[in-house]
Amino acid sequence: MDRPRRVPLIVSPTPMHQLGRAGDDLGIDLWIKRDDLTGFALGGNKGRKLEYLIAAALDSGADCVVTCGAIQSNFVRQLGAACACYGLECHAVVMRLPYDQAAGKPSGGTELANSGNELLDQLLGVHLQVVPDDDWEVLYKAMELHATELQQAGHRPYVIPVGGSSPLGALAFYEAAKEIDQEFDWIVTASSSGSTQTGLTYAFAGTRTRVLGVCSDPEPEIVHDFVDLGSSLAPLIGRDRLEASSFAMDFDHVGPGYGVPSEEGNAAISYLARREGIFLDPVYSGKAFAALMDLTSSGVLAGRVLFWHTGGIPALFAM
Ligand SMILES: *Cc1c(COP(=O)(O)O)cnc(C)c1O
16 A cells, blocks of 8 residues: 655654663663654654644645644644644644543643743744643544634644644654664653554564553553554554554553653653753653653663653753
8 A cells, every 4th residue: 555645854764872871770771762853843753743744734735734732732843843844824722731531630730831832832833722721622622623613714724633643643653663773672652642652562563572651641541542543553554453452551650640740750851861961851751761760670671672762852941
């Protein structure tokens, strides 16, 4: 089957190198994949997905895109930049702190107004529509309503799910796995809307490499969304669909909740900065690296371990 088209946005392959000092501390052969250095709009994992998503938006004849997320969304920032490159208007319906209904609203958010990704969105001309905090379902509905309103006003919107996690987003990470030219026992990555983990999990299924997603959301049910996403990816790559048991997920390092920094995560951010001169972010990669340290000391992770850095650094300036 013909692979979907993509437009160029990032510089790939992204660098991959050993973390000698941190690896010595932890007693493992530790490597890092630098998707914080995609070379596009201050880096991050969303640039890969956008190469496919923007091509699909253009092919659909859209004149604007609509998405949703948290106000410090790294996806909205990278989408805004991609839209700027291809002459699309970018609309994002956002909440300061969307939350999981069952887990309740996290407290302790310290987000500063007009900072980090929000500031960059303004520079990029993203149309941010801020709606009151509520759960994710309410946010998705608000996005659909906004798309309908744009359509009624004569626009041709292309709707992109939160985090760019459509089957094309997962395809981007299935393809990204081809940049890994060595064998690892584990690949550890932050995981949220799921296309990063889903693409990598499909790519390494049937090999000795296990992909561990460290979740940023306190919601174990999310694995069913990943399974569904994988079911739509499978026909694009000619593979059988994977069951929930194929996804290795950690929910023990969310801390106070989605979008709220954790003590452990902040300690991991300082640790990696001081040991390797590399910055992590407070919402995703800091918590994922904290999990890596924790699971290494408890013996769950061992051998050759690749930390897939997903970026997110602008949020450091907002929290
Ligand atoms: C979006 C994001 C993730 C999660 O990736 P998904 O594909 O949405 O699961 C992880 N880290 C950072 C920095 C992100 O911006």
